[in-house]
Amino acid sequence: MPQQEPWVSVDVVATHVGIAKDTVYRWIESKGLPAHRIGRLWKFKLSEVDEWVESSEARRDKRRSEVG
Numbered sequence: 001m002p003q004q005e006p007w008v009s010v011d012v013v014a015t016h017v018g019i020a021k022d023t024v025y026r027w028i029e030s031k032g033l034p035a036h037r038i039g040r041l042w043k044f045k046l047s048e049v050d051e052w053v054e055s056s057e058a059r060r061d062k063r064r065s066e067v068g
Contacts, residue, residue, distance in 0.1 A: 007036070007043040016046060017053060031056065 014021045025042075027033035034048040 005045050005047055007038075008046060009044075010042055013044050013046070013049055017049065 008016075010021050010024050014024050017024075024033065028035045028042065032052075034052050035042045035044055037043075
């Protein structure tokens, strides 16, 4: 049976993408970052996050914060 990708936390996503945890929460709400709510926690698949970052507004938002 193929090994499934693990679910990861907001902390892992923030570190992986190189952003603050607050930005992760903001992107979930305002930009549609793919996340799954499990009880009170948000969980992610890094492959979904990577695909979203590469094809979305997230890159523009990150560049804007690096410039300004």
